[in-house]
Amino acid sequence: MVLSCDDKYLITASTEGILTFWKLLNTEDKAIKLDLISSSEILISKQILEDKMMQIRNLQIRMKELETEHSYQIRQTDALAASRLKDVHKEYCNAIEELKLKNEQMEAEHIQEINNINAQISQMKSNHELVLQKLEATYNEKLIAEYEKFVSYENKMNRMLADVNMRYTELQKAKDESEAAITEDYEIKLQEAKLLYDEVSFDVSHLVFLLLLMPTSLMKIGHNHSNQSLSSAFLKSLCV
Numbered sequence: 013m014v015l016s017c018d019d020k021y022l023i024t025a026s027t028e029g030i031l032t033f034w035k036l037l038n039t040e041d042k043a044i045k046l047d048l049i050s051s052s053e054i055l056i057s058k059q060i061l062e063d064k065m066m067q068i069r070n071l072q073i074r075m076k077e078l079e080t081e082h083s084y085q086i087r088q089t090d091a092l093a094a095s096r097l098k099d100v101h102k103e104y105c106n107a108i109e110e111l112k113l114k115n116e117q118m119e120a121e122h123i124q125e126i127n128n129i130n131a132q133i134s135q136m137k138s139n140h141e142l143v144l145q146k147l148e149a150t151y152n153e154k155l156i157a158e159y160e161k162f163v164s165y166e167n168k169m170n171r172m173l174a175d176v177n178m179r180y181t182e183l184q185k186a187k188d189e190s191e192a193a194i195t196e197d198y199e200i201k202l203q204e205a206k207l208l209y210d211e212v213s214f215d216v217s218h219l220v221f222l223l224l225l226m227p228t229s230l231m232k233i234g235h236n237h238s239n240q241s242l243s244s245a246f247l248k249s250l251c252v
Contacts, residue, residue: 029058 013024015036022034056064 013022015022020036022036024032024034026032
């Protein structure tokens, strides 16, 4: 038999497991103040308790089964992961070996290619040197030939220039001589013409004087005769 914490209910129990709750009346100012802690437990029937205990056992069994199943799944997962990891590791190792082989093969091919390129470069250098030597020899020959042509052309030009200068000197000399001869001949002819003019002038003056002294009849005869003399003298001067 137990009182509730607030002294409002009385709880009794029998050996048969029967609980009875009694409500207490007229308990005002009669309750005893006790320093009690509220209980966190509840009272249930035996059947409910057995059911709860059975459920707890079933749940514990199920939990163990789940733990076992989970452990099995974990082991299976670990085994599968280990197998996959082993396969991946094997494939990775095989890939690494293949890459190593390919790398070694590519390196060998690269070395061979470099050797071939070096050999080609050496051959090209040798061919280039031969071509340069041939070009240099050909260039030297052409240069010598062109120099000889230039020297020959220069000598020819010098000779032609000398000939031109000599011809120019000769022509200048001939020109000077011709001009001197023409001038001298012209002066001689001019002197002769002057002398002839003086003679004609003298004859005309003399005839004029004679005509003035002659009679008129004779003047006509003399005039005709003087015209013939003047005409013949003038013709002689033109011929000269």
